[in-house]
Amino acid sequence: MHSSGLYLQLFSIHGLIRGTSPELGRDADTGGQVKYVLELARSLAAHPEVAQVDLVTRLIADKTVSSDYSRPIEPLSEKARIVRIQCGGRKYIRKELLWSHLDEMVDKTLKFIKAFGRVPDVFHGHYADGGYVAGELARIFGSPFIFTGHSMGAHKKKTLLEEGLTSEEINHRCHIDHRILVEDRIIKDAEQIFVSTNHEIDKQYSLYANFKAGRYQVNPPGIDVETFYPHYAPQLDADAGDETTRQARVVLLRELHRFWVSPEKPFILALCRPDQRKNIAGLVTAYGEDKELQAIANLAIFAGIRKNIAEMEENERNVLTEMLLLMDRYDLYGKLAIPKKHDFSIEVPELYRLCADSYGVFVNSALVEPFGLTLIEAASCGLPIVATRDGGPTDIIANCDNGILIDPTNSREIASACKSILVDKDLWQRYSQNGINRVQRHYSWPSHCERSLAAIAKVLTEMPAVQQSEASGRKTAIGKRLTAVNRMLISDIDNTLIGDDDSLKELLALLKANAGNICWGVATGRCLAKTMHILEEHAVDRPDILICSVGTEIYYGATLAPDKGWHRHIAYRWRPDEIRERLKTLDFLEIQEPEKQKPFKISYYLEDDPELLAMVHQTLQTKKIRYHLVYSHGQFLDILPYRASKGKAIRYLSYKWNIPLAAVMVCGDSGNDASMLRGDTNGLVVANYSKELEELRGMRRIFFSKKEYAAGIIDGMLHYDFIGGQSDG
Structure with missing residues (x-):
């Protein structure tokens, strides 16, 4: 990768994206957004100011x-690629079910970035889930966050409610309320929001509480005009030799003519996913109710790729079933073509040109259309359009003057608009030529990329001021720091880091002098507030990492940003209410103060008696409850999630930031440090340790210093050659 240009990461999470023959219309996840991000990645990469574009998506092995x-x-x-990151297992799951796996996506993308060796200059999220991942990474790295929503959850919920669905039904299917909360935060956090139309701002983003905090720019997508060339262009001449295109035309004609009794007539074309919002039923009804329209033209509906309708998702199955029932109701056999499959990369451009050659019309009768990429594709081929007036088509027809806007719920209006264009050849010619000329003016990828890069350049010049504003809590460059270092030191606070002020000052100076190679942090049983209080009391600047509440919470750097991936990880099979209920039966346990109880920590006082501790284990294990128990200082009992502990938190950090355990040094003095001292890290026990750690003596990679407190940590750093290199211990 060239170091002189921009490195951009685009995020479209759902996974059904590939560079050749994208399966557009396969299901609800494979609509125009797939085509959009693929062409955007290639177009941005072709710009001389760009060094690399990565389109990041989910890896699926299914x-x-x-x-x-x-x-x-x-x-x-040459400069663009799809990068696939595994999260949420390997099976394909629809995007609405990915929310609980997105923090894993963040963590594994961090690993990829560190392994690649360069932090992206910009993180650009597409759709709400991609926006969440891009926003989290931008926050971690202190980099600009760009967002393109494509469609927004609040508008979708409003539309579905108007169609008669309940909030419960919508949330069960789409997790819409969670999505709306995420989108509202994205609007506030994004340095730039790209929208395709003004309608998108006015009708979609305006529904959010943070609407006025958003920074919007209308930047419509482009199309490849060399692929979507006019229907009369010479590429189809017999001498031109474009065998692939000619073959596609032959296949399409053969397929369409299977359905039509009078194939010589013009035809009305619809091309969309089998989604309720695309209102396929509305178009079929409009055609079926108008005998005059049926006499004038045939109808062809390409509603995605299907094999067996019975095996499809419920939404798609219902749409296609309704289409077939309407076909039968209006007796449209011989007039309506409903092919099962099409190759988007080859056949679709030729399909538009075939329709234009017949003097036909392209119809988008969606209930709402955020943009309408198929409309500008059809226009570029010279095909007049009839489109919904709710959404992006209003901007397209205003710019191109190449068709008629309709109310998608009014079947007579749809039919009337089609007839107006089909029977008036002068009008047809005007709309056709306007579409060809004006698409090239308003909707080209080079112009889209120029606008994008100009906006990015402006944002990049503003970012330093944002980074300096720690009070805002919006950005922290901790990611750039942790991907640059190759060693990590984690210490307990009480009686390890703190205890001797002189040696503490010496240790802090040593860490500061080697900050380019070593990141450092603390691991403590204290909550965050008490951790910060004791560090400030001893004049210790905020470390890079804070592991608090016995390993159940991780925070980063100056802004104390929480590690959401860790929270998601340890929440697995955590049943705190059941644990409290079971332990109520043990009268020798005394619950600790309310402020010491945390979402992932239940704390008790327990006298130092092995038999009592065994009874706690027995009580929980008989109910097959998964937990992790920590007993320290002869009186403190903490019940944590099975996946949580100081040691497991350190191993998680090692994995996430790609710092090998052999390059991690951990320092402690008491029993609640034991889990982090064991294993493949470089363990250090200070001389003033508690008796619980005596059992670790003699273990590989655990060094018992003869010096106390921070002096013992420095002694351990020398023992492991932690400053000059990495030791095998």
């Missing part, structure tokens, strides 16, 4: 989908 989606890296061009 027999029900193509093996193409399991390739970790797929080149798109």
Whole structure:
């Protein structure tokens, strides 16, 4: 990768994205957004100011989908590629079910970035889930966050409620309320929000509490005009030799003519996913109710790719079933073509041109259309359009003057608009030529990329001021620091880091002098507030990492940003209410003060008696409760999630930031430090240790210093050659 240009990461999480023959219309996740991000990645990469574009998505290894989606890296061009990151297992799951796995996506993308060796200059999220991941990474690295929503949850919920669905039904299917909360935060956090139309701002983003905090720019997508060339262009001449295009035309004609009794008539074309919002039923009804329209033209509906309708998702199955029932109701056999499959990369451009050659019309009758990429594709081929007036088509027709806007719920209006264009050849010619000329003016990828990069350049010049504003809590560059270092030191606070002020000052000076190679942090049983209080009391600047509440919480750097991935990780099978209920039966346990109880920590006082401790274990194990128990200083009992402890937190950090355990040094003095001292790290026990740690003496990679407190930590650093190199212990 060239170091002189921008490195951009784009995020489209759902996973069904590939560089060749994208399966557009396969399901609800494979609509225009797939085509958008692929063409955006290639177009940005072609710009001389860009060094690398990575389109990051989910890796899927599932027999029900193509093996193409399991390739970790797929080149798109010399400077663009698809990067696939595994999260949430390997099976394909629809995007609405990915929310609980997105923090894993963040963590594994961090690992990829560190291994790649360069932090992206910009993180650009597409759709709400991609926006969440891009926003989290931008916050971690102190980099700009750009967002393109494509469609917004609040508007979708409003539309579905108007259609008669209940909030409960919508949330069960789409997790819409969670999505709306995420989108509201994205609006506030994003340095720039790209929208395709003014309608998107006015009708979608305006529904959010943070609407006025958003920074919006209308930047419509482009199309490849070399692919979507006019229907009369010479590429189809017999002498031109474009065998692939001619073959596509032959296949399409053969497929369409299977359905039509009078194939010589013009035809009305619809091309969309089998989604309720696309209102396929509205178009079929409009055609079925108008005998005059049926006499004038045939109808062709390409509603995604399907094999067996009975095996499809409920939404798609219902839409396609309704389409077939309406076909039968209006007796449209011989007039309505409903092919089952099409190749988007080859056949779709030719399909538009075929329709234009017949003097037909393209219809988008969606209930709402955020943009309408198919409309500008059809226009570029010279095909007039009829489109919903709710959404992006209002901008497209205003810019191109190439068709008629309609109310998608009014079947007569749809039919009337189609007839107006089909029977008036002068009007047809005007709309056709306007579409061809004006798409090139308003909707090209080069112009889109120029606008994008100009906005990014402006944001980059503003970012230093944002980074300096720690009070805002919006950005922290901790990610740049932790991906740059190659060693990590983690210490307990009480009686380890703190205890001797002179040696503490010496240790802090040593860490500061080696900050380019070593990051450092603390691990403590204290909550965050008490951790900060004792560090400030001893004039210790905020460390890079704070592991608090016995390893159940992780925070970073100056802004104390929480590690959401760790919270998500340890929440697995954590049943705190049941644990409290079971332990109520043990009268020798005394619950600690309310302020010492945390979402992932239940704390008791317990006298030092092995038999009592065994009874605690027995009480929990008989109910098959998964937990992790920590007993320290002869009186403190902490019950944690099974996945949580200081040691497990350190191993998680090692994995997340790609710092090998052999390059991690851990320092402690008491029993609640034991889990982090064991293992493949470099363990250090200070001379003033508690008796619980005596059992660790003689273990590999655990060094018992003869010096106390911070002096013992410095002694351990010398023992492990932690400053000059990395020791095998």
